[in-house]
Amino acid sequence: xxxxxxxxxxxxxxxxxxxxxxxxxxxxxxxxxxxxxxxxxxxxxxxxxxxxxxxxxxxxxxxxxxxxxxxxxxxxxxxxxxxxxxxxxxxxxxxxxxxxxxxxxxxxxxxxxxxxxxxxxxxxxxxxxxxxxxxxxxxxxxxxxxxxxxxxxxxxxxxxxxxxxxxxxxxxxxxxxxxxxxxxxxxxxxxxxxxxxxxxxxxxxxxxxxxxxxxxxxxxxxxxxxxxxxxxxxxxxxxxxxxxxx
Amino acid sequence: xxxxxxxxxxxxxxxxxxxxxxxxxxxxxxxxxxxxxxxxxxxxxxxxxxxxxxxxxxxxxxxxxxxxxxxxxxxxxxxxxxxxxxxxxxxxxxxxxxxxxxxxxxxxxxxxxxxxxxxxxxxxxxxxxxxxxxxxxxxxxxxxxxxxxxxxxxxxxxxxxxxxxxxxxxxxxxxxxxxxxxxxxxxxxxxxxxxxxxxxxxxxxxxxxxxxxxxxxxxxxxxxxxxxxxxxxxxxxxxxxxxxxx
DNA sequence: ACCCCTATGGCACTCAGTTCCCTGATCGGA
DNA sequence: TCCGATCAGGGAACTGAGTGCCATAGGGGT
Numbered sequence: 001x002x003x004x005x006x007x008x009x010x011x012x013x014x015x016x017x018x019x020x021x022x023x024x025x026x027x028x029x030x031x032x033x034x035x036x037x038x039x040x041x042x043x044x045x046x047x048x049x050x051x052x053x054x055x056x057x058x059x060x061x062x063x064x065x066x067x068x069x070x071x072x073x074x075x076x077x078x079x080x081x082x083x084x085x086x087x088x089x090x091x092x093x094x095x096x097x098x099x100x101x102x103x104x105x106x107x108x109x110x111x112x113x114x115x116x117x118x119x120x121x122x123x124x125x126x127x128x129x130x131x132x133x134x135x136x137x138x139x140x141x142x143x144x145x146x147x148x149x150x151x152x153x154x155x156x157x158x159x160x161x162x163x164x165x166x167x168x169x170x171x172x173x174x175x176x177x178x179x180x181x182x183x184x185x186x187x188x189x190x191x192x193x194x195x196x197x198x199x200x201x202x203x204x205x206x207x208x209x210x211x212x213x214x215x216x217x218x219x220x221x222x223x224x225x226x227x228x229x230x231x232x233x234x235x236x237x238x239x240x241x242x243x244x245x246x
Numbered sequence: 247x248x249x250x251x252x253x254x255x256x257x258x259x260x261x262x263x264x265x266x267x268x269x270x271x272x273x274x275x276x277x278x279x280x281x282x283x284x285x286x287x288x289x290x291x292x293x294x295x296x297x298x299x300x301x302x303x304x305x306x307x308x309x310x311x312x313x314x315x316x317x318x319x320x321x322x323x324x325x326x327x328x329x330x331x332x333x334x335x336x337x338x339x340x341x342x343x344x345x346x347x348x349x350x351x352x353x354x355x356x357x358x359x360x361x362x363x364x365x366x367x368x369x370x371x372x373x374x375x376x377x378x379x380x381x382x383x384x385x386x387x388x389x390x391x392x393x394x395x396x397x398x399x400x401x402x403x404x405x406x407x408x409x410x411x412x413x414x415x416x417x418x419x420x421x422x423x424x425x426x427x428x429x430x431x432x433x434x435x436x437x438x439x440x441x442x443x444x445x446x447x448x449x450x451x452x453x454x455x456x457x458x459x460x461x462x463x464x465x466x467x468x469x470x471x472x473x474x475x476x477x478x479x480x481x482x483x484x485x486x487x488x489x490x491x492x
Numbered sequence: 493a494c495c496c497c498t499a500t501g502g503c504a505c506t507c508a509g510t511t512c513c514c515t516g517a518t519c520g521g522a
Numbered sequence: 523t524c525c526g527a528t529c530a531g532g533g534a535a536c537t538g539a540g541t542g543c544c545a546t547a548g549g550g551g552t
Contacts, residue, residue: 041507288540308539
């Protein structure tokens with residue numbers, strides 16, 4: 001997909017002729033901000049950037065992609081990050097750290113992120129597109145967790161739920177920061193939100209003793225059909241409590 | 247966007263089913279299944295249905311909408327369901343029940359749901375569109391929970407996370423059922439999944455009302471601190487089973 | 493008979509995205 | 523030095539989704 005582009009951008013000094021990709025993003029945002037996303041056609045963008053129309057679609061598969069120029073790279077980073085994690089790590093903590101990678105990307109360009117946030121909030125099409133981007137992050141986290149929980153009872157369910165919760169918490173903190181125009185402490189916001197999730201889904205299968213992670217919120221839930229006989233209910237509870245309940 | 251023109255379903259009280267809408271859905275799915283979604287143009291659909299092209303977009307704002315003809319109604323049902331819930335209900339149980347509304351819609355047309363599932367899995371555009379639909383459900387749940395958690399510490403965060411977890415669990419169970427071609431027990435799958443979520447996020451303020459909202463499904467949820475002795479757990483269960491006639 | 497209202501059909505248009513092909517620059521090897 | 527191969531980029535033409543505008547048909551109601 002968008003693998004090819006030159007791996008520069010580390011050079012913060014403005015070159016006289018920035019690569020085409022960057023100039024397209026710059027031109028697009030200039031027009032989006034001054035006349036709106038839907039009121040800007042791709043022809044307008046390429047005209048301002050001084051390049052051919054065909055080149056736009058060489059760098060961005062769709063008009064929406066120009067609004068999220070760095071997510072592809074970030075997703076690759078996250079996948080790589082999760083890929084090189086060992087079995088010793090706490091899986092939940094690991095996916096929380098993976099989520100922080102996304103936050104870091106946003107925090108690297110606060111003004112750009114805030115502008116984009118305002119844009120995506122106003123344009124339904126961009127909101128939908130952002131959802132598909134977020135979904136890919138969530139799937140990456142869920143797939144990782146599914147691997148870590150493989151063989152466990154309800155492993156995939158647990159993986160999906162935790163991934164969704166982590167993403168929701170991250171987005172909650174992130175949006176809170178974006179709404180403050182980048183003035184609040186993004187890291188603190190997201191850390192706080194992720195801590196909430198880790199509290200709900202304690203350090204999953206590991207620590208010895210029931211009071212290892214969150215000492216006070218430790219609850220066990222047992223479910224049974226109401227018609228079941230009492231002995232069946234008790235049996236269910238015993239097996240639940242017996243097998244390393246989490 | 248999709249507000250103004252079609253007054254057909256805007257009337258919340260049983261509109262006389264427009265036959266054209268149904269025939270468009272039928273024609274569309276016939277073509278989608280026999281030659282694929284992207285290989286079918288809107289002109290193909292209206293030609294098969296024997297109606298004018300313009301009429302298609304009168305009933306469906308986009309080509310994707312014809313694949314999810316009943317979600318708009320279901321979302322309205324969910325909003326209405328959440329709107330008429332009292333302050334006595336456990337909020338988490340309530341949103342779980344709201345999620346079950348969606349499941350019920352899927353379960354009403356198993357073959358249609360399975361066909362659509364296969365379609366959305368194969369076509370990225372439809373997957374994205376489905377994400378936006380699911381997102382609206384999630385927002386409805388989150389808004390409800392935000393209202394219920396108003397004033398609480400981290401209320402909105404908790405609301406967002408629980409809504410995301412409930413949706414993820416619901417989708418996990420739903421997809422499991424869909425993958426079985428509608429042969430497994432959809433209700434049991436989703437109940438199981440939602441129970442997991444309720445386990446993680448116990449009845450927030452008061453554990454006194456077990457299984458408050460679940461009207462039809464014979465399940466009982468019992469909560470106890472993990473450190474409690476066995477006799478205490480059993481006692482809790484007995485009292486729980488003893489009361490709550492429902 | 494008239495009018496009004498709604499549903500529908502029929503263009504014609506914009507714009508996103510694709511296909512095909514052309515041009516020019518760069519580079520490696522003989 | 524030349525040749526050819528590759529490739530980034532430009533450009534025209536095409537497809538198809540979605541929209542605006544207007545004409546028409548049918549059905550009440552008066």
